[in-house]
Amino acid sequence: MSAPLLAARGITHVYTGKPALDGVDFTVRAGEVHALMGQNGAGKSTLIKVLTGVESPRAGEMALGGSRIVPTSTLHAQQLGISTVYQEVNLCPNLSVAENIFAGRQPMKPWPRGGGIDWRTLNSRALGLLRGLDVDIDVRRELGSYPVAIQQMVAIARAIDISARVLILDEPTSSLDSEEVERLFAALRRLRSQGLGIVFVTHFLDQVYAISDRITVLRNGKLVGEWPVEDLDHAALIAAMVGRTPEAPPVACGATGDAPAAPGTPVLSARGLARRGSVNGVNLDVRRGEILGVAGLLGSGRTEVARLLFGLDRADAGSVAVQGQEVVLHDPAQAIAHGLGFCPEERKTEGVVEDLSIRDNIVLTLQARAGLWRRLPAAHVREITDRLAKLLDIRAPDLDGTIGTLSGGNQQKCMIARALATQPCLLILDEPTRGIDVAGKAEIMNQLVALAREGLAIVFISAEIEELLRVSTRITVMRDRVQAGTLAGDCGEEAVYAMIAAAPAPVSP
Amino acid sequence: MRALVRWHLFWPCLTLALLIALNAVVNPGFLAFEWRDGHLYGNLVDILNRAAPLALVATGMTLVIAARGLDISVGAVVAISAAVAAVMIGGSLSLGDAEAVSRFPMWLAILAALAIALACGLWNGALVVGVGMQPIIATLILMVAGRGVAQLVTGGQIITIYYPPYAYLGNGFLAGLPFAAVLAAAVIALTQLLLSRTPLGLYVRAIGINPVAARIAGIRAKPITLALYGFCGLLAGVAGLIVSSNVRSADANNAGQLLELDAILAVTLGGTALTGGRFSLVGTALGALIIQTLTTTIYSLGVPPEVNLVFKAALIFIVMLLQSPEFRAGIVRLARQPGA
Amino acid sequence: SGGADGTKSDAGAAKPIVLGFSQIGAESEWRTANTVSIQGAARDAGITLRFSDAQQKQENQIKALRSFIAQRVDVIAFSPVVETGWETVLREAKTAKIPVILTDRAVEVSDESLYVSFIGSDFVEEGRRAGRWLTEYYSTGKGKDFKGDINIVELQGTVGSAPANDRKAGFAEIIAADPRYKVIRSQTGDFTRAKGKEVMEAFLKAEGRKINVLYAHNDDMAIGAIQAIEEAGIKPGTEIIIISIDGVKGAFEAMMAGKLNVSVECSPLLGPQLMSTVKDVVAGKQIPKRIVTEESVFPMETAAQEFPKRKY
Amino acid sequence: MNTAAVRILGLDRRLVPLAATLALFIGLVVYGAVSYDAFLSPQVFLNLAIDNSFLCIVAIGMTFVILTGGIDLSVGSVLALTTMAAAALSKLGWSPWILVPLLLAGGSAFGAIQGFLIHRYRLQPFIVTLAGMFVARGLCYLIDTASIPISAPFFVAMAEARIPVGGGNSLSSGAVIAMITVAVALWLAHSTRFGRTVYAIGGNAKSATLMGLPVGSALVRVYAFSGGCAALAGLVMSVYMLSGYSLHAVGLELDAIAAVVIGGTLLTGGIGYVAGTVVGVLILGIIQTLVIFNGTLSSWWTRIVIGILLFLFCVAQRLIEARAGQKR
Ligand SMILES: Nc1ncnc2c1ncn2[C@@H]1O[C@H](COP(=O)(O)OP(=O)(O)OP(=O)(O)O)[C@@H](O)[C@H]1O
Ligand SMILES: Nc1ncnc2c1ncn2[C@@H]1O[C@H](COP(=O)(O)OP(=O)(O)OP(=O)(O)O)[C@@H](O)[C@H]1O
Ligand SMILES: [Mg+2]
Numbered sequence A: 001m002s003a004p005l006l007a008a009r010g011i012t013h014v015y016t017g018k019p020a021l022d023g024v025d026f027t028v029r030a031g032e033v034h035a036l037m038g039q040n041g042a043g044k045s046t047l048i049k050v051l052t053g054v055e056s057p058r059a060g061e062m063a064l065g066g067s068r069i070v071p072t073s074t075l076h077a078q079q080l081g082i083s084t085v086y087q088e089v090n091l092c093p094n095l096s097v098a099e100n101i102f103a104g105r106q107p108m109k110p111w112p113r114g115g116g117i118d119w120r121t122l123n124s125r126a127l128g129l130l131r132g133l134d135v136d137i138d139v140r141r142e143l144g145s146y147p148v149a150i151q152q153m154v155a156i157a158r159a160i161d162i163s164a165r166v167l168i169l170d171e172p173t174s175s176l177d178s179e180e181v182e183r184l185f186a187a188l189r190r191l192r193s194q195g196l197g198i199v200f201v202t203h204f205l206d207q208v209y210a211i212s213d214r215i216t217v218l219r220n221g222k223l224v225g226e227w228p229v230e231d232l233d234h235a236a237l238i239a240a241m242v243g244r245t246p247e248a249p250p251v252a253c254g255a256t257g258d259a260p261a262a263p264g265t266p267v268l269s270a271r272g273l274a275r276r277g278s279v280n281g282v283n284l285d286v287r288r289g290e291i292l293g294v295a296g297l298l299g300s301g302r303t304e305v306a307r308l309l310f311g312l313d314r315a316d317a318g319s320v321a322v323q324g325q326e327v328v329l330h331d332p333a334q335a336i337a338h339g340l341g342f343c344p345e346e347r348k349t350e351g352v353v354e355d356l357s358i359r360d361n362i363v364l365t366l367q368a369r370a371g372l373w374r375r376l377p378a379a380h381v382r383e384i385t386d387r388l389a390k391l392l393d394i395r396a397p398d399l400d401g402t403i404g405t406l407s408g409g410n411q412q413k414c415m416i417a418r419a420l421a422t423q424p425c426l427l428i429l430d431e432p433t434r435g436i437d438v439a440g441k442a443e444i445m446n447q448l449v450a451l452a453r454e455g456l457a458i459v460f461i462s463a464e465i466e467e468l469l470r471v472s473t474r475i476t477v478m479r480d481r482v483q484a485g486t487l488a489g490d491c492g493e494e495a496v497y498a499m500i501a502a503a504p505a506p507v508s509p
Numbered sequence B: 001m002r003a004l005v006r007w008h009l010f011w012p013c014l015t016l017a018l019l020i021a022l023n024a025v026v027n028p029g030f031l032a033f034e035w036r037d038g039h040l041y042g043n044l045v046d047i048l049n050r051a052a053p054l055a056l057v058a059t060g061m062t063l064v065i066a067a068r069g070l071d072i073s074v075g076a077v078v079a080i081s082a083a084v085a086a087v088m089i090g091g092s093l094s095l096g097d098a099e100a101v102s103r104f105p106m107w108l109a110i111l112a113a114l115a116i117a118l119a120c121g122l123w124n125g126a127l128v129v130g131v132g133m134q135p136i137i138a139t140l141i142l143m144v145a146g147r148g149v150a151q152l153v154t155g156g157q158i159i160t161i162y163y164p165p166y167a168y169l170g171n172g173f174l175a176g177l178p179f180a181a182v183l184a185a186a187v188i189a190l191t192q193l194l195l196s197r198t199p200l201g202l203y204v205r206a207i208g209i210n211p212v213a214a215r216i217a218g219i220r221a222k223p224i225t226l227a228l229y230g231f232c233g234l235l236a237g238v239a240g241l242i243v244s245s246n247v248r249s250a251d252a253n254n255a256g257q258l259l260e261l262d263a264i265l266a267v268t269l270g271g272t273a274l275t276g277g278r279f280s281l282v283g284t285a286l287g288a289l290i291i292q293t294l295t296t297t298i299y300s301l302g303v304p305p306e307v308n309l310v311f312k313a314a315l316i317f318i319v320m321l322l323q324s325p326e327f328r329a330g331i332v333r334l335a336r337q338p339g340a
Numbered sequence C: 001s002g003g004a005d006g007t008k009s010d011a012g013a014a015k016p017i018v019l020g021f022s023q024i025g026a027e028s029e030w031r032t033a034n035t036v037s038i039q040g041a042a043r044d045a046g047i048t049l050r051f052s053d054a055q056q057k058q059e060n061q062i063k064a065l066r067s068f069i070a071q072r073v074d075v076i077a078f079s080p081v082v083e084t085g086w087e088t089v090l091r092e093a094k095t096a097k098i099p100v101i102l103t104d105r106a107v108e109v110s111d112e113s114l115y116v117s118f119i120g121s122d123f124v125e126e127g128r129r130a131g132r133w134l135t136e137y138y139s140t141g142k143g144k145d146f147k148g149d150i151n152i153v154e155l156q157g158t159v160g161s162a163p164a165n166d167r168k169a170g171f172a173e174i175i176a177a178d179p180r181y182k183v184i185r186s187q188t189g190d191f192t193r194a195k196g197k198e199v200m201e202a203f204l205k206a207e208g209r210k211i212n213v214l215y216a217h218n219d220d221m222a223i224g225a226i227q228a229i230e231e232a233g234i235k236p237g238t239e240i241i242i243i244s245i246d247g248v249k250g251a252f253e254a255m256m257a258g259k260l261n262v263s264v265e266c267s268p269l270l271g272p273q274l275m276s277t278v279k280d281v282v283a284g285k286q287i288p289k290r291i292v293t294e295e296s297v298f299p300m301e302t303a304a305q306e307f308p309k310r311k312y
Numbered sequence D: 001m002n003t004a005a006v007r008i009l010g011l012d013r014r015l016v017p018l019a020a021t022l023a024l025f026i027g028l029v030v031y032g033a034v035s036y037d038a039f040l041s042p043q044v045f046l047n048l049a050i051d052n053s054f055l056c057i058v059a060i061g062m063t064f065v066i067l068t069g070g071i072d073l074s075v076g077s078v079l080a081l082t083t084m085a086a087a088a089l090s091k092l093g094w095s096p097w098i099l100v101p102l103l104l105a106g107g108s109a110f111g112a113i114q115g116f117l118i119h120r121y122r123l124q125p126f127i128v129t130l131a132g133m134f135v136a137r138g139l140c141y142l143i144d145t146a147s148i149p150i151s152a153p154f155f156v157a158m159a160e161a162r163i164p165v166g167g168g169n170s171l172s173s174g175a176v177i178a179m180i181t182v183a184v185a186l187w188l189a190h191s192t193r194f195g196r197t198v199y200a201i202g203g204n205a206k207s208a209t210l211m212g213l214p215v216g217s218a219l220v221r222v223y224a225f226s227g228g229c230a231a232l233a234g235l236v237m238s239v240y241m242l243s244g245y246s247l248h249a250v251g252l253e254l255d256a257i258a259a260v261v262i263g264g265t266l267l268t269g270g271i272g273y274v275a276g277t278v279v280g281v282l283i284l285g286i287i288q289t290l291v292i293f294n295g296t297l298s299s300w301w302t303r304i305v306i307g308i309l310l311f312l313f314c315v316a317q318r319l320i321e322a323r324a325g326q327k328r
């Protein structure tokens, strides 16, 4: 057993009111992957911020390799040997991918060759690094032009390349699909064997068991315990996080249960929807009570379909009909007026309005639909937000506080709440469960199925095939920005994977 | 007490109080009021009166800034509105028997001036929203050309307004208080009411904080932003009327000169972030009062003109640092250290 | 392609003279009258005028002069924003053999031959005249019975500008002779009515009826200040003696109403003088280095009879 | 036409605004050449470089500040203060070998203090540099309200130095200094870690901090650089005018900001080019030249025409950009 690499003792941190961390001990050993687990708002991200000097704790101390440290900033932590990927993608969208990876540590040309940054080396090293993670992109393009999943991979590449002693990853896999996760794990195993201590936060339990050696569980800012991974099975882990033995496993099931409620005219139907440089020829029909899953690999164009359907981007060709009426969608406001609801993929840039209160954030779309002059009565707002917060289990000390003070998962729940608040006839959800904990995810799935049973039509985009299969009535598959085909909801994992992989599958209408 | 210190307007209020106290110490008559000819007379009344145009302009500016914009053309719009009103009212010198004649009815002149100011604001908004220019450049165009337009209207002359009723706007008194100040207060109060009773305030903040998210949430940012620029222009127009009425003349070249800087300064002193989102109209009004009190302080202390700017800068530095939580924390730490 | 030449080109069948003129800006009525006078005179004299407005910036004036040199105009004239900083560009003009005439303000150069002539007034002298009128008023004029200190407040022009510096200096020079004259407050009013009024308001609040005399560096500030004085319930022109400089129409109106005591003239009507000088220069005649404009002092008693003659 | 050019030249999409601006500049030149006889003479263009050298230097410094998402309103006053100090001190007989480094250091220190306040106490750049503007202008008045001629041999020699560029035409020392500054700035922006950190801060300051970039020190250095540029521009102007004057360069900060923004830099930071700023300066200069060449405009029409030209230019720029963006 190796001596602790990074040890934190009695960390207490208070934002306002209730402590976010309360006397937490945390130890990382060299050559281990240490999973940091807990429900949304348990304090994982806060602990990481304290460890890396972003927040200074009210009490407690830290030691790295036996000597006491007081990190004062990310830069300082990096110099000490702690490299971090924070929860939301924290990179600069205006810089190229390669620059983001090497910002602050660019390779320099020697003076005889003029000094300055060696762009060629920089780009080729970035390319190599990303290829190692099986991401093959133009590293000279701005980061902002890539979807979150790619950005997440870039952030990981950056952190990995800063060959530090401790590597901290806060929910790095929330947007990744299984293949990327596998590649990431391969890289992590390599680093582990080199003796790094790796801290890994995720809400996917199978990932925990796939890679970690040790698990620390937090609950409500307190340490629950630390276990070698062998000593804590699935059920015990959930019990430790939730604080009670979980009830019967979640039973969400859309397709395999009842048949779709109303066959009639589709709530939404798209014909030949296309946009240059984006997706091509998408045909969709979503009926009342139906959950249409959208599957596909990273960058396959799922998000772009959702954006076209919601009027966020203008389609070059094709038509969209809502309730049988053809409509022109040039602005999200129009889509909302037609009864569509949307939960965007990138909550940080496209969803959350940071300085507004949680309540305002939740009712924002509902309010916007009411027009410029009519303000929703305060009592009404309170009633709606209270109900949704309870329904989705949003854990906030005060719903009148700003949404920026919520943990990542709780912010995501607010985004779902915002979409639900309008009581749309069609709901488009792009990776709605990103960063939501196990219990919350099951709960949300159940809610969606229940809503569908009441007659709501849902377009559900997710990177997790399993999740899709669990709730979808039908699944449409995107491949290389073209619709590859549509499958029945009970087709089974293999069929979906087969269609996702380039194998030309028969196209069913 | 703690809640009071946390209140976001605490520091602007304290600053204003300190400035007034400084004046009162140096000049004991500073706080004195007098009832003269049916109205209040005194330094504080002057400050209110003088701050009115700035407060109006800064109110419009606050909203534009809150929605991630900027309007540096307000000074030019003040000049245009003043010029239009002056040229339309005009009148001629009449010695002795003050015969009140104006070229056009006064209400028409005022309406015309305000309509043109509104149009100027909408023009700015159209460039920003419709053409997609950066706000500073869009309004720079009007800032440069607008003063030229004003001079074109006046023919480069200072147009003196001989029509006595017009002087009421900038010199008159309502219920003993300067009419301009009452007008500004009313405008600010109404705007505040409008923003809090309708969802407009929420929309403006959302647009300012995260325009992308606001659009996805279904807020129609374009018409709102356009309206904000229009409103800003309109208020600059009102300020133009007050300024021209106050000196009974329109000076196209100098009216509202550098007003945009003062307005932005007032906005910042009031705690509004120039990056958009968070804003406070009352804060802005306080900011305008602080700036005017500062100017008056300079006059009443008898600061020599060469030192004016350094003095003003020193006070601004003190005000800013006081408002910075980091600075206050630093001071507290310094104060604790020797004791501990 | 000089499209807009003069209508009358009786100056000869040859090409009309091209004059490049760089004006400071249009910051005041006075300046506008100056511009109008020059443009009108050029038209009457059949001289093609290339006019450029510098918007108060010396950089722009230098740019304009350079551009005139590049365009090879016959004569360059300009009203300098400030006295210094012209050496280099004037040398360039000299190299290009283009004669330069200064109007309204002089420049400070090491070599007098860089310009042919200076037409205009003398700001220091204007300040002196204002001072002299005041001392006369209190020694031999209406105020000779006044006892005690004479408290003066001064409204300065824009800080750093040449007229403000010079008018302050000239006035101070004269009143320094008698210790009774005390400048108790002096603040800038930026040459505008609005600032003049604002500053005067503050003076009145601070000093009240102690103020005997107001000296304003231009008429506009005086006009603004008069309003402030009236609003304070004091009679301008009698309870407070008011002196200002320029002699614009507004000042005459105030004088006729008995609210302004005197305005020292500073004539902007340099156009005709400038054009005849330009013609002489082109004709190769000998020119005096300094051409002083005729200016007088207008006390309020003469205002009514002078008023109809005023052009600006 | 422009989109075709983009495709043919294989331009980076991010360079489209820059290319558009340059194309429009050439358009303005052609317009001038068609309208006015003497317009196409080489000296007209050299004058563009000579007369705008200090604006160019100031705008370069401003570019870095704006790239971080900040603004520096103090530059015009710092420039004026430098001319005053140069004039006053050289009158006292100070050697230029001491004076020049001293003034450059002074300007940088002035900027660094502003940067420190902005970073350390989280003050808004606008208000800090506005106060800085008042301080510097106020210090000018304290030195002297009148203008001070400069007759020190070093400055005179610099002023008279002309770098021949053939055909009897020449450049001033100031123009050459401006060009060197541009070269240095290009290198700083695109080839140093400092420059890239500046871009990163503008992209997202919070992210830059979380990426472990030295945000604080970069901010201080950016404002110091801007202050240094202003001081350098002040020296260039001292040479150009051979005088120090407290009212020099009033409003220059706005021209500089306009040049930067016209050059395609976003005021919100993170996106823009030093080269764009140079084109922006040239655009402002050529507009001014066009107006002067016209020679028939009254004072107010001068303003209106400048406004109209700016308007036409910006609209054209936006249209080209929008079209290029669509067809990427
Ligand atoms: N900036 C902040 N201000 C105030 N409170 C905060 C802030 N950030 C987090 N909190 C609170 O601290 C607690 C812990 O949040 P933290 O982000 O650490 O949770 P987490 O375990 O990372 O959850 P998730 O899985 O949702 O990311 C939460 O109750 C949250 O509301
Ligand atoms: N490997 C890649 N190479 C180049 N571009 C990519 C790649 N992956 C994604 N993109 C970019 O992503 C866009 C399509 O992404 P979109 O967000 O629609 O995909 P998605 O299926 O929603 O994937 P995800 O949400 O998992 O990132 C395209 O415009 C493309 O430019
Ligand atoms: Mg978290």
Ligand SMILES: [Mg+2]
Pocket (backbone or CB within 6 Å): A147, A302, A303, A304, A345, A430
């Ligand atoms: Mg996606």
